[in-house]
Amino acid sequence: MRDKTDGAHLLKLARQALLEQVLGEVRDDKRYLLRLIANALAIAERELLAGQGPSKLERAVLEDLVEDFVEESEILGASETSDEALQRLRWRLAAEIRAGHHDGKAKVHAGLRRIANAHLAIVNPAAVKASDN
Amino acid sequence: MTPISLAEAKQSLEAFLSQAAQASRLRLTELRPLSGGAIQENWLLDAEVKDGPHAGKLELVLRTDSVSGVSDSRTRPQEFALLRAAWQAGVTVPEPLWLNEETGILGRPFYVMRRVTGTAMGHRLIKDPALGGDRNALARQLGRELAKIHKIRPPRPDLVFLGVPPDDPARDEVMRLRKQLDLMGYPNPALEWAMRWCELHAPIPERVTLAHGDFRTGNYMVDENGLTGVLDWEFCAWSDPMSDLGWFCAKCWRFGQDELEAGGIAARAEFYRGYEQESECPIDADRVAFWEVVAHIRWAVIAIQQGERTLSGGEGSLDLALTGRIYPPQLERDLLDMTAPARWSQAHA
Numbered sequence: 047m048r049d050k051t052d053g054a055h056l057l058k059l060a061r062q063a064l065l066e067q068v069l070g071e072v073r074d075d076k077r078y079l080l081r082l083i084a085n086a087l088a089i090a091e092r093e094l095l096a097g098q099g100p101s102k103l104e105r106a107v108l109e110d111l112v113e114d115f116v117e118e119s120e121i122l123g124a125s126e127t128s129d130e131a132l133q134r135l136r137w138r139l140a141a142e143i144r145a146g147h148h149d150g151k152a153k154v155h156a157g158l159r160r161i162a163n164a165h166l167a168i169v170n171p172a173a174v175k176a177s178d179n
Numbered sequence: 180m181t182p183i184s185l186a187e188a189k190q191s192l193e194a195f196l197s198q199a200a201q202a203s204r205l206r207l208t209e210l211r212p213l214s215g216g217a218i219q220e221n222w223l224l225d226a227e228v229k230d231g232p233h234a235g236k237l238e239l240v241l242r243t244d245s246v247s248g249v250s251d252s253r254t255r256p257q258e259f260a261l262l263r264a265a266w267q268a269g270v271t272v273p274e275p276l277w278l279n280e281e282t283g284i285l286g287r288p289f290y291v292m293r294r295v296t297g298t299a300m301g302h303r304l305i306k307d308p309a310l311g312g313d314r315n316a317l318a319r320q321l322g323r324e325l326a327k328i329h330k331i332r333p334p335r336p337d338l339v340f341l342g343v344p345p346d347d348p349a350r351d352e353v354m355r356l357r358k359q360l361d362l363m364g365y366p367n368p369a370l371e372w373a374m375r376w377c378e379l380h381a382p383i384p385e386r387v388t389l390a391h392g393d394f395r396t397g398n399y400m401v402d403e404n405g406l407t408g409v410l411d412w413e414f415c416a417w418s419d420p421m422s423d424l425g426w427f428c429a430k431c432w433r434f435g436q437d438e439l440e441a442g443g444i445a446a447r448a449e450f451y452r453g454y455e456q457e458s459e460c461p462i463d464a465d466r467v468a469f470w471e472v473v474a475h476i477r478w479a480v481i482a483i484q485q486g487e488r489t490l491s492g493g494e495g496s497l498d499l500a501l502t503g504r505i506y507p508p509q510l511e512r513d514l515l516d517m518t519a520p521a522r523w524s525q526a527h528a
Contacts, residue, residue, distance in 0.1 A: 065524050079497070082497050082498055082501060083497065085501060086497060086500075086501060087504075089305070089501075089504065089505075114356045133366065136366040136367070136368055137325060137366040138368040139366075139368040139371075140231075140367060140371040140483035141369040142366045143368055143372050143375050144357075144371050144374070144375060146375065148372070148375075149375065149523060150381065150520045150523030151520065152520045155372070155515060155518075155519060155520050158368055158372055158511075158515055159512065159515050159516075161369070162367075162369055162512040162515060163508075164508075164510040165511075166508040166509060166512055169504055169505045169508055169509075170508075170509060171503055173509055173512075
């Protein structure tokens with residue numbers, strides 16, 4: 047079980063303190079920077095809370111979209127980290143799209159939108175359209 | 180040649196300006212940096228001029244390469260030539276006055292232009308209705324300004340540094356962006372999808388004119404009455420004139436005012452009306468729509484580059500890191516919406 051004062055919780059409190067107690071006290075020309083800092087903290091908090099979720103989703107979507115996908119961990123062994131696997135899948139799908147293998151395909155389009163929305167939910171949740179949830 | 184700080188060079192600068200202004204004497208009463216960009220430096224100069232055509236008070240801006248910066252955009256002499264071409268075409272720009280290509284005074288070339296007042300900050304313009312005067316009038320004027328820029332056509336002996344006009348500006352731009360993405364080693368299937376769409380739907384090449392290359396809200400200056408100057412000429416190139424309209428109207432440059440399609444300040448029709456009042460050629464709306472897709476790709480590539488720059492050390496700018504993190508997913512999602520399967524000419528189920 048997570049500690050109740052885990053990193054995400056600390057970030058949330060830090061952000062609150064910054065916006066509620068510090069922002070009003072600083073010079074006008076530093077407010078923009080403070081808002082950037084608050085935004086960075088919010089992103090880090092959401093990222094911590096989401097954990098591996100967005101990466102797992104992206105990986106599952108990509109595995110479903112690339113052509114002739116086989117579980118490559120069988121070939122590459124256990125040496126590949128999940129980040130490396132994700133990066134390799136991105137390269138593959140990117141190359142296939144560039145080569146014209148997926149022109150206008152609705153399934154690919156829908157998958158790419160899901161991935162973009164998963165990333166968007168971390169950096170700017172307000173921008174994820176209601177219809178996409 | 181070692182760069183010399185402006186403050187140290189005050190006397191030799193006064194001598195140069197005095198001669199350029201055909202004055203019997205010129206004294207700098209104010210000399211201070213305006214902004215310290217990574218690539219350029221801008222300095223505010225106030226001068227008292229005795230005799231000659233500029234006698235009296237002269238308010239100037241001096242622009243030079245920054246001391247540390249390695250420029251990969253236009254050189255200052257090239258920028259000066261572009262500004263002069265625009266000034267001669269009747270575009271509202273700060274009047275370019277004098278260029279110094281020698282390295283004797285500052286250790287680097289510089290030019291001097293007349294200072295215009297106002298603010299260029301996009302967010303301020305969007306939030307503050309007192310700025311920019313009547314917004315519809317501003318949008319129409321910006322349209323006319325852009326049409327004037329597009330009257331500058333190749334060949335131009337004063338702009339030879341722009342190179343040979345491209346045969347196919349749309350396809351060239353897509354290939355250029357693809358290459359930039361490849362150089363970053365950042366595989367991005369969503370951007371690939373959009374670039375593939377662009378490759379298949381690029382308009383047939385037509386006119387090539389001078390394109391400003393960065394004509395958008397945030398890059399022109401306004402005061403409470405309206406436009407005071409079109410800025411940022413370093414991305415000028417021979418290209419499809421509709422590329423500038425696409426960049427200006429693209430959703431990513433509306434500063435959150437999505438319904439105001441002309442740069443977040445007015446309806447698109449106002450901007451188009453101004454453009455067509457001045458232009459010899461009508462607007463090709465489909466072509467503009469294509470360039471709006473390209474605009475989103477271009478901004479995504481720039482945002483990724485800005486984020487990357489903070490990873491490799493150098494400037495630890497939080498602003499750039501956030502840009503690299505926040506904008507790409509948003510731009511990717513918008514790009515996917517603009518290039519949905521129904522928009523592919525040979526869509527597959």
